[in-house]
Amino acid sequence: MKLANHICGQWLEGRGEGLPLHDPVSGEQLVTVSSDGLDLAAALEFSRREGGAALRAMTYAARAAMLGGVAEVLQAKRADYFDISLRNSGATEADAGFDVDGAIFTLKSYARAGKVLGAARCLREGGRVALAKTDVFQGQHFLVPLSGVAIFINAFNFPAWGLWEKAAPALLAGVPVFVKPATPTAWLAQRMVADVVEAGVLPTGAISIVCGSARELLDHVGECDVVSFTGSADTAARIRNHPAVVARSVRVNIEADSVNSAILGPDAVPGSAEFDLAVKEVVRELTVKAGQKCTAIRRVLVPAPVARDLAAAVAARLAGMPVGNPRTAGVRVGPLVSKAQQAAALEGLARLREDAEVVYGADPGFMPVDADPQQAAFVQPTLLFCDKGLAARQVHDVEVFGPVATVLPYGDVAEAVAFARRGGGSLVASVYSADPAFVGALVPAIADLHGRIMVVDASVGANHTGHGNVMPTCLHGGPGRAGGGEELGGLRALAMYHRRHVVQGSAAVLDLLSREAADAALLGA
Known part of the structure; x- marks a missing residue:
């Protein structure tokens, strides 16, 4: 069986026989994966245009409820995921629970936490700053969701948790996710995405997955995208120095080696x-x-x-x-x-x-x-x-x-x-x-x-x-050789998927723009 890729709102198989995934106990070949022939530029653009627009049209509270729906879908399929973990990762019952249950727990945590942001669609940061001798001209800082896509290049050790601990805050922020799981254990991540897509709990384009080689994926990143990588320091360095990432000042979050x-x-x-x-x-x-x-x-x-x-x-x-x-x-x-x-x-x-x-x-x-x-x-x-x-x-x-x-x-x-x-x-x-x-x-x-x-x-x-x-609810990441990145930490993780800016204008203008803004201080609550 060859695992299909989900891009542009549809399931597509890559060309060729694909790369095999094995049972690490018996060596048996289980499935194959291939990304050959996929139009990755079109796939990213579809995510930005369709998935991003649909997510940003929702309030934080609505997106939080959506995450709760994802958790319910995964909870119902838990036994299937344990079986895939056993076959493809050689996981014991405790190991599978660490990964699968950890993913579900994280989604539920963000579903609960996101409720406090209510009906807002952006964030207001701090008080207004007087810019004239009177209040006629002021400044106010805001954070708005990025209009790009969150690209996750994940590690082999946590195909479930590694996917959803990144996806939960991105989706809550209103940013669609594009997942490239590590090839050796891609089956579990692909199956989870398939189940969520089939259940229809996410808008079309809100989640995509490509299994196999990343090919020229990073050639197509844009200024409002985020790249999050977990893996070796060598690969992290190549991502950071990729010409498109450098030229477009793309945000990069890295989790790498750690002794x-x-x-x-x-x-x-x-x-x-x-x-x-x-x-x-x-x-x-x-x-x-x-x-x-x-x-x-x-x-x-x-x-x-x-x-x-x-x-x-x-x-x-x-x-x-x-x-x-x-x-x-x-x-x-x-x-x-x-x-x-x-x-x-x-x-x-x-x-x-x-x-x-x-x-x-x-x-x-x-x-x-x-x-x-x-x-x-x-x-x-x-x-x-x-x-x-x-x-x-x-x-x-x-x-x-x-x-x-x-x-x-x-x-x-x-x-x-x-x-x-x-x-x-x-x-x-x-x-x-x-x-x-x-x-x-x-x-x-x-x-x-x-x-x-x-x-x-x-x-x-x-x-x-x-x-x-x-x-x-606590920070995950580390400095230096550990990558210098930050993930989780409760609602603090949403900052990665927002852009801070300041608006200078009259009180009336700032009042207008603040109508759909929640207090950014809630991210650190």
């Missing part, structure tokens, strides 16, 4: 709640989705006196996590999504081992449960230990996109800060400590290089949302 840290304070000793919470979270981040998360823990910074204890505790838990075919009862960890990703992860692991010793995993004789290792794409969960600090050549730079993490002992808070900052910019760091002096010194010192910092102590316990779990 995220978990950091234990000096009070997180064996037997403490903070130590136990850290162990549990490191294991979870190594095993959920087989470590294939942009937010997963890659480095574990531990006070030197207890670093070996932490490593031993994590290794003991990993030994009780069966790895194999997710169709088999008791299996807790599935495969990577493809043989190509397996090869990349094993290559990265080899580089990390130049700096580090193996505490657990990396067993050359590793055999997954109920799977042929020659056909399947498994990587055994692996914990490393590196005592080279800042002299390590690979550990602070190489992100293995799989179930691999490295424990690094540190001496004092200054060294912990230096290790965390050496990552060059991360999506998230989690801190396990009830020591106010440590937390008070650490968090401000790493904040400018981290998009999110989660602090956990005994008072929080198991009530935290998770190191790697992105909440729709």
